[in-house]
Amino acid sequence: MEASEELEGRTCVVTGANTGVGLETARAFLHRGARVFLACRNRAKAEAAAAELRADTGREAVELVDLDLAERASIEAAAEALRERADRIDILVNNAGLYAGDRRLTAEGFEMSFGVNHLGHFLFTWRLLDRLGEGSRVVVLASEAHRLCRGLDWEDLHWERRRYRAMPAYAASKLANILFARELARRLEGEGVVVHAVHPGIVASRFGQDGDGGWLMDWGYRLGRPFMLTPAQGARTSVHVATSAEAGGTTGLYWRSSRPATPSRAARDDAAARRLWDLSLAAWGLA
Numbered sequence: 001m002e003a004s005e006e007l008e009g010r011t012c013v014v015t016g017a018n019t020g021v022g023l024e025t026a027r028a029f030l031h032r033g034a035r036v037f038l039a040c041r042n043r044a045k046a047e048a049a050a051a052e053l054r055a056d057t058g059r060e061a062v063e064l065v066d067l068d069l070a071e072r073a074s075i076e077a078a079a080e081a082l083r084e085r086a087d088r089i090d091i092l093v094n095n096a097g098l099y100a101g102d103r104r105l106t107a108e109g110f111e112m113s114f115g116v117n118h119l120g121h122f123l124f125t126w127r128l129l130d131r132l133g134e135g136s137r138v139v140v141l142a143s144e145a146h147r148l149c150r151g152l153d154w155e156d157l158h159w160e161r162r163r164y165r166a167m168p169a170y171a172a173s174k175l176a177n178i179l180f181a182r183e184l185a186r187r188l189e190g191e192g193v194v195v196h197a198v199h200p201g202i203v204a205s206r207f208g209q210d211g212d213g214g215w216l217m218d219w220g221y222r223l224g225r226p227f228m229l230t231p232a233q234g235a236r237t238s239v240h241v242a243t244s245a246e247a248g249g250t251t252g253l254y255w256r257s258s259r260p261a262t263p264s265r266a267a268r269d270d271a272a273a274r275r276l277w278d279l280s281l282a283a284w285g286l287a
Helices: 020-031 043-057 072-085 112-127 144-148 166-188 214-227 231-243 270-283
Strands: 011-015 035-040 062-066 091-094 137-141 194-199 253-256 259-261
Touching: 011 020, 020 035, 020 043, 020 091, 020 231, 035 043, 035 072, 043 062, 062 072, 072 112, 091 112, 091 231, 112 166, 112 270, 137 166, 137 231, 144 166, 166 194, 166 270, 194 231, 231 253
Parallel strands: 011 035, 011 091, 035 062, 091 137, 137 194, 194 253
Antiparallel strands: 253 259
């Protein structure tokens, strides 16, 4: 990709940017002239990613922020670090995601998929709201997997009463991502901040690998890898939504293959979006 100045002077934050779609999203922003923060859990991998990006783009405007979305202390510290280092955030991409093969809990006792994919990003975004302004964009990585969930189980969001099943738990977290983007867009309407959810496609990355998704998930990805998108291809929709005039003229939509798409009926439920927002505030003691 040739360098441009399309995002010159803009500040971008990408969570989970040390690998896969997040890394390629950050690369695209750098090529366009942006200052990019990689918000990642693993410092060593983030440093390696930053070095790769600097070498590839010839630009030094890559900065690191330690962010573990499974720990409130880390989320708060990351948000504060960003607040100290950036007066404004032009693009926030909530890209990091997790597929948990077994039931695990975050530091605060949330089920891991829901806790990281939704609640962690909710708090992170909440703490950065005053750094968003006219022209800022928030991109929330969701998934077509949300269609597997017909609605959130409000009485058992953390799988305490049901037998844990990995894919339904993941699907519920992706439904929550779309509902969050929808409600955030509604709440920021009139302030000039654009919010969208995106499906990156089925991407050949490390997502769900390294034992996180279990042997079946790992085997399935290996088998299907030749038919999947590359991480760079998977990043295209995020980049399009974050930078295009088309996406900037709307808010609160769900995008697939760089085009608006219709999510499931459950994902279009405004009452559910408001309820999730209130429950998320309460989960973090912010209500």
